[in-house]
Amino acid sequence: MQLRAYLRLFVDALKLSRVNNLVIIASTQYLSALFIVGHPSEYVSIALDGKLFALVLSTVVIAASGYYINDYYDIKIDLINKPSKVIVGRNIKRRPVMLAHQTLNALGIGLGLMVSWQVGVVNLICAFLLWWYSNQLKRLPFVGNLVVALLTGSTLLILGVYYGHYDLLLVVYAFFAFGITLIREIIKDIEDKDGDASFGGVTLPIAIGVRRTKYVLYVLMVGFFVALNYFLYRLDSLKMTGYFLILALPYLHFLLLLVRADTKIAYSRLSNYCKWLIVAGIFSMVILNI
Structure with missing residues (x-):
């Protein structure tokens, strides 16, 4: 009976840390190190690089810590937005969650310092931003969305810090x-606006309304697509351009679904759609190197 309780606690801890997202983060960093920064002759040495492993692990534990503190602060909001998924305060008490957050942060920063002082400083900044986001920034229009998007991009850019150059x-x-990620975070705010508004949140959909927020998303999506094509032009890679042109089809489909979306379920599906777009984009690292 006690073993079953411990097993349930372990499963709840994994759910709280969004283990699926952590796997995506770790896979993205390793694939980037192998197929972008590295060369075929270096694949084995990169895969066995202990410092790279420490860097990836530090990123993963700080991300997990961010999920812990986010759910810690959002108990009341989550009881409105997603009552069936609330773990903190139900299955796991609040104090152990805060302790886990602090322990994981210390571990992530320590691992980063083992890699280099620069990585350690970046991890410290990321840990602070995740706490600040959960405590205050996520309740502000657009600012919290931008911070999460920047932190997501930094999981790749930190490889440039480690290797000393940016490809x-x-x-x-x-x-x-x-x-x-920026698009997804704004969509999640639309999905969660009722709970956020109940506890004083002033996210973009609350500040300017859902309709205007969707106009902001349209502008961001077009701007993002144009900027991405500029980068692809600069890369001058036929395979890369071809892959992302194919990826433009589901991107267009996503835009059409966004135009039609008017329910919480529809926005939830769009949020998941974004996650699959990210996975498809990252998977191109493998496809284009076969």
Whole structure:
């Protein structure tokens, strides 16, 4: 019986840390190191690089810490927006969640310092921004969305800090992750506006309304698409351009679904759609190197 309780606690802890997202983060960093920064002759040495492993692990544990503190502060809001998924305060008490957040942050910063002082400083800044986001920024229009998008892009750019140089291709993938995440975060705010408004949140949909927020999304999507094509032009890679032109089809489909969306379920599906767009974009690293 006790074993079952511990097992349930472990499963709840994994759910709280969004383990699926953590797998995507770790996979993205390793694929980027292998296929963007590295060369075929270096694949084995990159895969066995202990410092790279420490960097990836530090990113993952700080991200998990961010999810913990976010749910810690959002208990009342989540009881309105997603009552069936609330874990903090129900399955796991609040104090252990805060302790886990602090422990994971310390571990992530420590691992970063083992890699280099620069990585350690970046991890410290990211940990602080995740706490600030959960505590205040997410309740402000657009600011919280922008911070999360920047942090998502930084999971790729930190490889440039580690290797000491930034490849344009790495910047393109970081920009792709940033753009889709920014769009997704605003859509999530539309989905969660009722709970956010109940507890004093002033997110973009609350500040200017859902209709105008959708206009903001249209502008962002067009601007993002134009900017991405400029980067692809600078790369001058036929395979890369071809892949992202194919990816433009589901992107257009996503835009059409956004125009029609008018229910919480529709926005939830669009949020998941964004996640799959990110996965498809990152997967191109493998496809284009076969």
